[in-house]
Structure formats: structure tokens, C-alpha cells
Amino acid sequence: MIKKIIIILPIIIIFVVVIALAASYSSIETNSEEPELIVNADVIMPTKVSRPGCEEIDRCYIPSVIVIDSGQKVTWLNEDSAFHSVTSGFYGDPTDLFDSGHLDPFESYSLDFNETGTFDYFCTLHPWMKGQVIVE
Ligand SMILES: [Cu+2]
Numbered sequence: 001m002i003k004k005i006i007i008i009l010p011i012i013i014i015f016v017v018v019i020a021l022a023a024s025y026s027s028i029e030t031n032s033e034e035p036e037l038i039v040n041a042d043v044i045m046p047t048k049v050s051r052p053g054c055e056e057i058d059r060c061y062i063p064s065v066i067v068i069d070s071g072q073k074v075t076w077l078n079e080d081s082a083f084h085s086v087t088s089g090f091y092g093d094p095t096d097l098f099d100s101g102h103l104d105p106f107e108s109y110s111l112d113f114n115e116t117g118t119f120d121y122f123c124t125l126h127p128w129m130k131g132q133v134i135v136e
Helices: 002-033
Strands: 044-045 065-068 072-078 087-092 093-097 110-111 117-122 130-135
Touching: 065 072, 093 117
Parallel strands: 044 072, 065 130
Antiparallel strands: 072 110, 087 093, 087 117, 117 130
């Protein structure tokens, strides 16, 4: 009788552990299926742009040049795991027209453009990141 219990008990314990692991795994699965951020971004800061190189393929801000009509809004979304900014002007020569400050990963920043013109912007943390909003 005791021998039987000694054999059966570990089997029951393993069975319970497997069920518990399966339950926790399936709940993780369910969570990952929930919709992620729903932000209608016009310009994306993609992953890995905190290292130089994106400027060579014009992909630091995507698109790096956006053309809109006067009165339209532009929304930037930081899809990188590093901080970035959307700051008017050029690195070392900001124009003080707009500045998002440091955007956290998956944080967005929106701005209305009511005047026509070409608005250069850059990232205060990564001098190679440059973009342009052209308002017609
Ligand atoms: Cu940056």
C-alpha cells in the first residue's frame, strides 16, 4: 500500500505542476493577444535608431519628410526602446518652435501645423536623426 502511494504521489505532483504551468502559459498567451497601442502615427521612430546608421538609409524618422496641408496634425510615435525627441531646428541650432522633450518607448507626440513652410526637426539625443515637415 505504502509502495503504491510512493509511486503515485510523484505522478500526481508532476501532473499538478504541468497543469499549473499550462494554465499560466495560456494566460500569458491570452495577454499577448490583446491589442497593443492604437496610435494613428504619421511618423515612426523605429527600433535601433539610437545607433548611427539609420541616416544612411533615410530611416531615422519614417518618413523623414512628411508633406501635409496647413491645419493638419502630425503624430510621431517612438517605437524604439530608447528615448527620442522631436525638436525643431537642427542639432546645435534649435529653433524653439516645438520640442517634444524625451519621448519614452511607445510614447507619441502630436502637433498641429497651421502655417505653411518647411519645418526641420531633429532628436536632441541622437544628432544623426533628422526630419522635415513640409506644410503646403
Ligand atoms: Cu533619438
